[in-house]
Amino acid sequence: MALRIRSMLLLLLILAVLLGGWQIAATPAAATGPALDPEYAKLLGASAQQGQQTPMPRPSDIAARAWHHLQDPFYIHGANDQGLGIQLGWSLLRVLTGFGLAALVAIPLGFLVGMSPVVHGALDPIIQVLRPVSPLAWMPLALYTIRDSGISAIFVIFICAIWPMLLNTSFGVASVRREWLNVARTLEAGPWRTAFTVILPAAAPTIMTGARISIGIAWLVIVAAEMLVGGTGIGYFVWNQWNNLAIADIVVAILVIGLVGMALDQLLGRAARAVAWRE
Amino acid sequence: MARAWLSVEGIARRYGGRPVFRDVWFGVERGEFVALIGHSGCGKTTILNILAGLEAPDAGTIVIDGRQVSGPALDRAVIFQSHALLPWLSALGNVAFAVRSRHRDWPRGRVQDHARRVLDLVGLSDAAGRKPAELSGGMKQRVGIARALAIEPSLLLMDEPFSALDALTRGTLQDEVLRLVSDAGQTAFMITHDVDEAILLADRILLITNGPDARVAEVVVNTLPRPRDRQTIHRTPGHYALRNHIVDFLVTRSRTLAGARPEGWDGRRVPEVRPADLAIKETIN
Numbered sequence: 094m095a096l097r098i099r100s101m102l103l104l105l106l107i108l109a110v111l112l113g114g115w116q117i118a119a120t121p122a123a124a125t126g127p128a129l130d131p132e133y134a135k136l137l138g139a140s141a142q143q144g145q146q147t148p149m150p151r152p153s154d155i156a157a158r159a160w161h162h163l164q165d166p167f168y169i170h171g172a173n174d175q176g177l178g179i180q181l182g183w184s185l186l187r188v189l190t191g192f193g194l195a196a197l198v199a200i201p202l203g204f205l206v207g208m209s210p211v212v213h214g215a216l217d218p219i220i221q222v223l224r225p226v227s228p229l230a231w232m233p234l235a236l237y238t239i240r241d242s243g244i245s246a247i248f249v250i251f252i253c254a255i256w257p258m259l260l261n262t263s264f265g266v267a268s269v270r271r272e273w274l275n276v277a278r279t280l281e282a283g284p285w286r287t288a289f290t291v292i293l294p295a296a297a298p299t300i301m302t303g304a305r306i307s308i309g310i311a312w313l314v315i316v317a318a319e320m321l322v323g324g325t326g327i328g329y330f331v332w333n334q335w336n337n338l339a340i341a342d343i344v345v346a347i348l349v350i351g352l353v354g355m356a357l358d359q360l361l362g363r364a365a366r367a368v369a370w371r372e
Numbered sequence: 373m374a375r376a377w378l379s380v381e382g383i384a385r386r387y388g389g390r391p392v393f394r395d396v397w398f399g400v401e402r403g404e405f406v407a408l409i410g411h412s413g414c415g416k417t418t419i420l421n422i423l424a425g426l427e428a429p430d431a432g433t434i435v436i437d438g439r440q441v442s443g444p445a446l447d448r449a450v451i452f453q454s455h456a457l458l459p460w461l462s463a464l465g466n467v468a469f470a471v472r473s474r475h476r477d478w479p480r481g482r483v484q485d486h487a488r489r490v491l492d493l494v495g496l497s498d499a500a501g502r503k504p505a506e507l508s509g510g511m512k513q514r515v516g517i518a519r520a521l522a523i524e525p526s527l528l529l530m531d532e533p534f535s536a537l538d539a540l541t542r543g544t545l546q547d548e549v550l551r552l553v554s555d556a557g558q559t560a561f562m563i564t565h566d567v568d569e570a571i572l573l574a575d576r577i578l579l580i581t582n583g584p585d586a587r588v589a590e591v592v593v594n595t596l597p598r599p600r601d602r603q604t605i606h607r608t609p610g611h612y613a614l615r616n617h618i619v620d621f622l623v624t625r626s627r628t629l630a631g632a633r634p635e636g637w638d639g640r641r642v643p644e645v646r647p648a649d650l651a652i653k654e655t656i657n
Contacts, residue, residue, distance in 0.1 A: 273458060276452070278443075279444045279445075280469070281445060281446050370503070372459045
């Protein structure tokens with residue numbers, strides 16, 4: 094317990110130093126040099142010539158933007174101006190749909206691959222070739238065949254989430270102890286009963302590990318996918334704020350993406366613990 | 373020759389062209405307890421797996437009650453050496469899994485009740501809710517025994533069921549099995565490498581030579597009277613002769629008899645010996 098408190102204090106200290114340093118470093122020094130009338134400077138294009146950039150937001154600016162977004166996360170003001178909550182909702186919907194579909198395909202297929210050496214031998218080359226392909230490489234093909242950017246994004250999530258679950262399921266199923274299968278055989282349990290009451294629980298921890306990796310990848314990919322397809326979602330939000338040069342909003346979005354990703358991982362982690370067993 | 377209830381007829385197993393064992397014949401009558409004893413590598417476990425229907429012999433057949441064995445069946449229960457409990461189920465769940473297999477039409481409550489009763493029988497009522505990881509080695513094997521008995525098999529097969537246990541636990545569990553098997557008049561076949569275990573439990577002890585090309589070289593009839601008690605059995609007349617005979621076999625003859633069969637050898641007529649009776653007769657004379 095004392096350890097946790099000490100870790101917590103250290104964490105607060107690190108955050109204070111980092112954010113404090115950032116705050117000070119990003120606060121602009123008082124303007125030097127000849128002051129120009131801003132209107133005049135603009136006419137001359139002087140602001141560009143002087144190389145003035147959109148300033149890096151300070152932590153206080155970011156906190157203010159975060160507060161602003163938190164106050165009304167679910168507003169919809171037209172297609173290009175929707176609340177952060179709405180955008181997150183879109184992303185989550187796509188990730189969960191793609192992930193769910195991937196699980197529906199990967200787990201039964203993984204069973205088949207894990208149980209049949211013939212199927213394993215046949216599908217393994219396909220899996221090995223497709224697995225390392227960046228999911229975004231599928232995007233043009235998806236857009237071309239599906240002709241719907243929203244569904245294409247879901248397809249990209251599906252294709253990236255399927256591999257870890259497929260590989261882990263087949264590995265988990267293939268490594269179920271021979272003796273447990275023998276128990277089922279001596280008890281004359283049929284194939285379905287054996288699959289659901291022996292193989293599935295035996296492989297469940299491995300399958301859940303795959304699912305956890307999958308959802309992590311899906312959440313990584315959705316941001317990039319939404320930057321490409323646009324319209325809605327947290328990835329589109331980031332891209333939109335970049336076009337607006339609203340750097341503080343981008344940082345807020347980054348934080349939110351991290352928090353949601355962590356929440357998804359912990360959710361799956363909890364599910365993994367629920368099906369874990371030890372000998 | 374009348375066929376025994378369980379009749380093993382000339383089974384063989386080859387590994388890479390060479391026979392591990394071949395021409396193995398023996399019978400087990402109803403209510404009989406038969407043990408098979410031999411060194412590792414002679415295919416003992418394979419013979420048990422063939423009896424269970426988990427493996428098929430490369431030659432020969434097994435006939436039980438007039439029907440040829442073609443696969444695993446609920447009337448043959450196996451107690452595995454490594455207990456083979458399903459680790460995600462509780463002790464009760466493991467037994468209930470077997471009960472449900474036997475009685476598919478039983479409602480949940482009845483299955484649980486029956487499983488609980490069998491767990492009581494092996495003295496595990498208090499540990500019913502615990503997972504295998506939370507049980508000691510002896511308790512795990514008790515669950516394994518309960519799971520086998522729960523389906524009321526006509527043949528109980530045991531693959532060195534106590535070899536992974538410490539001596540004390542092994543003794544208690546042997547007593548337990550002795551009690552359960554004789555109470556139920558259970559037909560049983562056991563693989564072991566423990567001479568005292570075989571003498572305590574079995575009516576007949578098959579002695580198998582070392583592999584490869586192993587065979588059942590002798591059948592020792594255990595004439596020590598029942599009920600047998602682990603505490604006093606070593607004082608029973610004939611016990612020493614019986615024990616020495618088997619130990620001698622394991623130490624020397626399992627090796628010297630290995631390989632080539634003597635002339636006129638017939639796997640169907642394996643010599644039967646009664647060392648205990650012989651010794652008693654000698655002392656009387």
